[in-house]
Amino acid sequence: xxxxxxxxxxxxxxxxxxxxxxxxxxxxxxxxxxxxxxxxxxxxxxxxxxxxxxxxxxxxxxxxxxxxxxxxxxxxxxxxxxxxxxxxxxxxxxxxxxxxxxxxxxxxxxxxxxxxxxxxxxxxxxxxxxxxxxxxxxxxxxxxxxxxxxxxxxxxxxxxxxxxxxxxxxxxxxxxxxxxxxxxxxxxxxxxxxxxxxxxxxxxxxxx
Numbered sequence: 001x002x003x004x005x006x007x008x009x010x011x012x013x014x015x016x017x018x019x020x021x022x023x024x025x026x027x028x029x030x031x032x033x034x035x036x037x038x039x040x041x042x043x044x045x046x047x048x049x050x051x052x053x054x055x056x057x058x059x060x061x062x063x064x065x066x067x068x069x070x071x072x073x074x075x076x077x078x079x080x081x082x083x084x085x086x087x088x089x090x091x092x093x094x095x096x097x098x099x100x101x102x103x104x105x106x107x108x109x110x111x112x113x114x115x116x117x118x119x120x121x122x123x124x125x126x127x128x129x130x131x132x133x134x135x136x137x138x139x140x141x142x143x144x145x146x147x148x149x150x151x152x153x154x155x156x157x158x159x160x161x162x163x164x165x166x167x168x169x170x171x172x173x174x175x176x177x178x179x180x181x182x183x184x185x186x187x188x189x190x191x192x193x194x195x196x197x198x199x200x201x202x203x204x205x206x207x208x
Contacts, residue, residue, distance in 0.1 A: 072134035
């Protein structure tokens with residue numbers, strides 16, 4: 001599929017297309033990737049955010065019930081909240097926030113969910129604990145952690161930990177790919193600072 005057609009898709013059509021791709025034999029077998037990691041971007045219009053949770057739930061249920069697939073559903077925001085709570089100091093940090101310098105507060109909450117040392121290893125841990133072994137990993141709510149966690153950092157730090165299963169990042173914005181200018185995750189269709197090239201636009205994948 002070409003770019004303009006994808007850009008014109010409604011949210012329902014995007015998730016319908018996503019289901020067709022994710023349930024296909026070729027996708028599940030990770031074929032045709034040219035030795036790249038099986039990472040995929042499912043972009044959507046940020047204006048559709050209020051409906052995303054419902055569409056995501058419907059997609060996961062359909063993959064599980066209609067196709068018998070095991071889906072590892074990762075909500076990055078909830079995962080980050082778990083990590084913050086596990087410090088045992090989260091309530092104190094929140095209470096001190098009005099009096100702390102902005103930089104100190106930012107450092108305190110960022111260190112606990114650093115993708116390289118905490119967030120991505122926790123994703124790999126959740127994956128490893130799921131039984132049966134997941135056929136697909138679906139990651140959502142990355143936008144809620146911006147700017148302390150960026151999409152490309154999650155994907156980069158996941159690569160050494162989890163690269164033998166298709167991973168789909170549900171992304172509020174666009175994944176713009178260009179042979180001359182490179183590829184970029186454009187968060188909220190405004191913030192184009194997440195350069196990333198080792199992923200495929202899920203909506204442009206063929207269904208087999």
